[in-house]
Amino acid sequence: MYTPYRISRDHRTTPVGRSDQQVKAASRSGQYVVMGLVVLAALILSSLNAMAKAAPESFADLAEKLSPAVVNISTTQTVRNDRGGVFPQLPPGHPFEDFFKDFGRKGKEGQRERKATSLGSGFVIDAKQGYVITNNHVIDGADEIHVIFQDGDKLNAELVGTDPKTDVAVLKIDPSEKKGIKDVDWGNSDKARVGDWVMAIGNPFGLGGTVTAGIISARGRDIRSGPYDDYIQTDASINKGNSGGPLFNMDGDVIGINTAIFSQSGGSIGIGFAIPSQMAKSVAEQLIEFGQTKRGWLGVVIQNVTEELAEGLGLKNTDGVLVAGVPEDGPAFKAGIKAGDVILKFDGKTVSETRELSRVVAETDVGASVEVELWRNGEQITKTVKLGELEKAETKMAKATGDVDDAPTADIMGMTLATVNDALRQQFKLADDAKGVLVIDVDPNSEAAEKDIRPGDQILEVQLKPVSDVSDVKASLKEIESTDRKSVLMLTRRGLSSRFVALSTES
Template sequence: MRFRSSVSVLALVAALGAAPLAPVHAQMPMANAPSSFRPLAQQLLPAVVSIQVSSSGRSAQAGRQDAPEVPQAPPGSPFEEFFRDFLERNRPQGPGPQGRPGQRPGPEQRRGQSLGSGFIIDAQAKLVVTNNHVVEGGDEIFVVLQDNTRIKAELVGADPRTDIAVLRLTTDRQLTAVEFGNSDEAQVGDWVLAIGNPFGLASSVSAGIISARSRDIRQGLYDDFIQTDAAINRGNSGGPLFDMQGKVIGINTAIYSPSGGSIGIGFAIPSNLARGIVAQLRDGGRVRRGWLGVNIQQVTEEIAESLGLRGGARGALVARAQEDGPAAKGGVRNGDVILRFNGQEVREMRNLPRIVAETPVGTAAPVVVWRDGREETVNVTVAELPADVAAAQGGGGQPAQPRSQVVELQGLGLKVSPITNELRERHSLRPEQRGVVITEVTAGGPAAERDLRAGDVIVEVQQERVNSPQELQQRLDTLRRQNRASALLLVEGQQGQRFVPLRLREEAPGNQRRN
């Protein structure tokens, strides 16, 4: 890592006789920069292990993300031969087609092999933490210690949602363990150390800094990754990311790389997320997650303005509180903005699923919501996330059929109609669907800009139900008279319910249609 000093620039300017520059703040002294990582590495290496997983069948090999590959090297380079020989020696040997020892399996008996990393968290219970994707689908799992001792391991439990797995070793050997640290205290710019098994090269150490916090890499609902520039490559998956006190603050899990090798963008699961998952896996072999039973969406600046939410865009907007779900039973309503859950601030939408998931099942959690222009608190008893969360749509009886009466909403670029049998069939609407259906959207208009489409149903305006085009028009006219800049619509379409802030425009004089 290179640091440029501004002192040399000032000296050059002075030598050239230029006008003096404005004072430049001196660089902060790097008092905590280690002169060497050797003492820390020597302390930690015995607790970091390599993991070898074999699985039957061609499909297992195809699905392995950490299968050993020969790293790219210049053609004819000695490194090319070194890597090839090294990986050849580390491939699993097995009986051949005729059962002769030492022969490689034939195509019919082909076994997939994956390599990964892990770390020992309990020397007495012989427990190892790694990534789920390293061991998933494996028939046999072996852990290799720093001194090359190979030990058989069994899977205690795994959690695909956070990509964490716990193994137990079958051995009488004395082991060295490491502890989880507090990942919330790790800040951008802090030194970190990554140890693992990249490309099968066991006990490899790399150093870097924390590049960013709370990264969402679209791997799941609970993404909250630490980004680091410490070199992480294939085979590092499941290995530890250490702080300078030797505590595990992350589990190295993924990299961003066009080439497959490290380009300085790696991601680790924070220890404060991993700790609770590991505890549940070691105790019960599975993870029980809290469940609230809401469909949520991000609060934008326009939505915040529509709701009069003080402090700008924040929290998670409840598009739908599922019927008979924990939230609905506790008093959470559609249109509420969840600001705090069980004492934790919900800064943005994606924070909420992780906070709820980490809340113990059965907890009576206070939930602070923004409703009707003020904060209110309701209490919700957290339930366990069902194995298959499916919102069942119940029948409510067939409503009386109104006659079709298309109304154009001036200045908004859309036409609406009551829900008729014809429109219900044309747009595949539910039998119990209520609201006003959009029949036409003008290209380039405000509605089109918000991705409203024919077949979408407007259910509410400013969190009040609408049942006819005339009622919808009246609500919009009222908002215009109040000089409101936008109207907050609750819209139900093919992708479920969502809130849409729709900018209001002045109508043409005399209520005439604009062409």
């Protein structure tokens, strides 16, 4: 029904037949509703803000709580320089590092040995059992290892186990030798997000417990330090000596082990890298239980899928990992996987590159039966593989190296090269007619390793000239030495793919 309106004194329209008192009451009621809605909205907004991770007002409480569990790692070893002289092996980045290097080069030859010390960081992960976590490179080659606590107490430590591939090491101290040892808990690095606040505690430049803070800058970084690189990048200040120290989240849990920095000056420029806790925890638990790692082994030679390969294989994109070779004694061969197959999924997990597949296989239990989804001849098929143990396979291969003693070899630019013979063809699963030069070993600290040259790679050309044996490589390098060239170009082949690699002539 239509309701007639009239104009009130204050020029508002009101229904005819209602008193001014009724109108005012209705107006007040509407105001209350609006005010209530405003208050409700403010409460909701406040609740959402409280849920968001804001910058803490201070890291003091967290640092005070966690610092007692963070330790300095001091190592001692006997060293002597290449010329027979002796000089201290100071921790990387030490102010006198360059001085002593020069002194060692210029000093007279001598026969004396000297005890040298180096410093790093670590943290107690189990106070009752006395387990301490650090980096492998912190204690590598050490004759003696000591753990120094925040209060200055110094305890002897024994090495439980190391894993150079992830740069994780586990030490053990006697907890009865010190009262009140504190430990910290592992956190879940998979839940850490880019932009989250983090705090690092360590021993930079030997200065002792130092606290720095920042955010997670990136995830999944590959810095070419090992086959399973998956680093957390942070801008929390990390310097030489922080290696082995913990990276904490705001709950006080360890989500990473500070391991490396990117810097041209030797100091922090805001690019540091930490091993994610999900990887480090698994490695540490294996080292504690077995004294070594036990990784899953699929038994394939793999390479990334390029656009050209994808087109030839009938794939829509470059996702997946191409199988370039399948050793006959490996799990993949027994399961019916063939060279030319493209691995799309492993145990239900999509894989898009070799590093990703290597990591997920290594993290899978030895003996586990997993489904592998493949692309073969234009269709998807699935094979079930029972994984072997990587360490056993590597030991078997290492024992087989005795069969290549009769092959001409040479140590060149961080690589051990050999002229291909029957033993090498069998060991590295080469074609029966394979010839030329083969890389049989690579120094992990060399430029060749940084450029991802691996045992089993073939060298086809040096400076655009074909090489058929080790002597050809030596001759080409000798020619380059007489020029001003600062690098040498090598054409290498791995599986079905070839690539050029430039190596410094000064390496």
